[in-house]
Amino acid sequence: MEHLIKINLPGGVASAGDLYEILVIAENAGARHIRFGNRQQLFFTVDAAELEDMELEMLRAGTSYEIDADEYPNIMSSYVCDAIFNHESWLREGVYKDIFDLFNYQPQLKINLIDRHQSFIPFFSGNFNFISSDVSNYWYLHIRFPKTNQFYCWPSLIYSDDIPTISKRAEDVILKNKSLFYDAPHIDEQLFFEKAGKTLNIPAQPLPGPLQLPDFYLPYYEGFNRYANKYWLGIYRRNELFDIGFLKDVCNLCLKTRIGQLYTTPWKSILIKGIEPNDRNDWGYILDKYRLNIRHASNELNWQIEDMCEAGLALKQQLVREFEEADLRTYRLSFAIKTQPKTGLLGSIIIKTQPSGAFEVLHTVDFNPNSKNYISYRKRIRKENLVQQLTELCNSYYQLSQSKKKVLTDVPDKGDATTTDELLYSCKHCMTVYDKTYGDASNDIPAGTAFEDLGVYICPVCESEDSFELIDKR
Numbered sequence: 001m002e003h004l005i006k007i008n009l010p011g012g013v014a015s016a017g018d019l020y021e022i023l024v025i026a027e028n029a030g031a032r033h034i035r036f037g038n039r040q041q042l043f044f045t046v047d048a049a050e051l052e053d054m055e056l057e058m059l060r061a062g063t064s065y066e067i068d069a070d071e072y073p074n075i076m077s078s079y080v081c082d083a084i085f086n087h088e089s090w091l092r093e094g095v096y097k098d099i100f101d102l103f104n105y106q107p108q109l110k111i112n113l114i115d116r117h118q119s120f121i122p123f124f125s126g127n128f129n130f131i132s133s134d135v136s137n138y139w140y141l142h143i144r145f146p147k148t149n150q151f152y153c154w155p156s157l158i159y160s161d162d163i164p165t166i167s168k169r170a171e172d173v174i175l176k177n178k179s180l181f182y183d184a185p186h187i188d189e190q191l192f193f194e195k196a197g198k199t200l201n202i203p204a205q206p207l208p209g210p211l212q213l214p215d216f217y218l219p220y221y222e223g224f225n226r227y228a229n230k231y232w233l234g235i236y237r238r239n240e241l242f243d244i245g246f247l248k249d250v251c252n253l254c255l256k257t258r259i260g261q262l263y264t265t266p267w268k269s270i271l272i273k274g275i276e277p278n279d280r281n282d283w284g285y286i287l288d289k290y291r292l293n294i295r296h297a298s299n300e301l302n303w304q305i306e307d308m309c310e311a312g313l314a315l316k317q318q319l320v321r322e323f324e325e326a327d328l329r330t331y332r333l334s335f336a337i338k339t340q341p342k343t344g345l346l347g348s349i350i351i352k353t354q355p356s357g358a359f360e361v362l363h364t365v366d367f368n369p370n371s372k373n374y375i376s377y378r379k380r381i382r383k384e385n386l387v388q389q390l391t392e393l394c395n396s397y398y399q400l401s402q403s404k405k406k407v408l409t410d411v412p413d414k415g416d417a418t419t420t421d422e423l424l425y426s427c428k429h430c431m432t433v434y435d436k437t438y439g440d441a442s443n444d445i446p447a448g449t450a451f452e453d454l455g456v457y458i459c460p461v462c463e464s465e466d467s468f469e470l471i472d473k474r
Contacts, residue, residue, distance in 0.1 A: 001048040006066045010100045011077035012040030012264045016254035021061050023248050029054040033241040037307040040264040041074040072106040077113040078121040080263035080271055084227050085219050086118040090136040102164045109171045119216050122346045123370045128167050133157055140211045147183035147342045151372055157205040170196045216368050218302050223294045231275040240268050246290045299323050302334040304345045312337040322387045334369050359386055365433055367397050373426055373433040376460040425451050425468040427459045434468055
């Protein structure tokens with residue numbers, strides 16, 4: 001019998017020395033490979049006979065871990081992006097580390113610390129999503145209540161030093177009132193704020209305005225890449241498995257060349273920054289030694305699947321192969337495969353398994369993976385028809401992009417006038433969006449049908465009747 005060991009790497013960063021010690025413990029327990037997770041954590045498996053000795057070594061090393069559990073999610077951050085994927089922000093290494101050090105408890109809900117000037121790390125995959133503002137050391141807080149798609153924006157900015165305090169208070173309120181705020185169909189946001197905010201003694205910095213996020217663009221995160229006068233190296237593994245011997249060599253070379261830390265990403269890869277030009281050949285030698293390819297196609301890198309999910313990984317690999325054969329363009333799109341309900345994975349296009357073994361395909365409004373609103377594209381898709389449906393959806397994205405570009409360049413300004421073509425409606429229970437552009441194939445509603453013409457409309461996701469309300473104008 002095997003046991004799954006999980007070790008959190010706060011913020012997705014680990015010192016080379018600490019990671020080497022973890023690798024030695026894993027290797028001594030019989031593990032041969034390491035995996036990294038969607039929340040930048042570390043996994044390996046050990047045989048039951050090795051478990052007691054491994055726990056003793058972990059205790060000696062002072063390393064926290066979980067066995068066959070995920071009670072304490074890793075704190076996720078965009079620290080990995082600093083200096084390579086963003087250059088504009090006040091958010092730098094010292095700020096991240098100061099916040100990590102202030103956490104004197106293990107969070108039971110998911111916390112994200114995200115720089116709003118990047119799009120490499122998902123913004124809203126946590127329960128408490130702290131997103132940098134333009135005001136130095138102040139953050140927006142967008143709360144996603146656990147096991148729901150209901151969001152709440154904290155009515156003031158949060159100071160960096162107060163992030164652990166407000167996270168602990170909000171977590172306590174949610175976990176002590178699960179019937180109100182955890183996996184609940186309807187949540188009273190004002191009641192939550194009254195309970196969470198009334199005992200907090202922190203200064204209130206007014207919101208400067210709504211949070212503005214960049215357009216989604218997933219940077220190519222593999223291979224040797226130059227920045228400033230140094231290099232960074234990104235390494236992705238098609239099967240998600242990183243050989244322990246390889247990682248030990250990586251740690252040793254980091255220590256030898258005075259690189260203090262390594263980074264993990266939500267795309268289950270690792271990244272090493274600060275490589276001196278004179279040391280590049282040494283890194284190439286390690287890649288040669290383990291026969292590692294570091295130039296995969298972009299359409300293979302833009303996927304998220306659940307942690308330790310062999311079925312999801314196999315489906316991804318099959319779809320990538322078929323995308324390659326079809327020469328399908330997926331630029332600016334990302335995909336997520338969900339085999340379990342309410343996993344929190346984000347993507348432009350979501351592929352969900354259904355109890356029957358068929359699939360449902362959804363996508364976000366405007367295909368931005370950081371959107372909170374989803375449109376059900378097709379339900380009850382058989383596996384052999386999945387690529388065809390995904391191809392049609394990808395093509396519709398580019399058609400939509402072209403039509404918007406044409407409108408921007410060819411149509412004269414009409415002031416503030418709007419038409420029903422611009423209206424979007426969202427289910428107040430599950431946040432599914434009805435968009436006239438696509439209609440609703442699962443309810444036999446053709447594209448181009450205005451919401452006002454639907455009569456009694458049943459939500460294709462939660463099957464609620466007359467639950468849609470106007471949310472936006474494109």
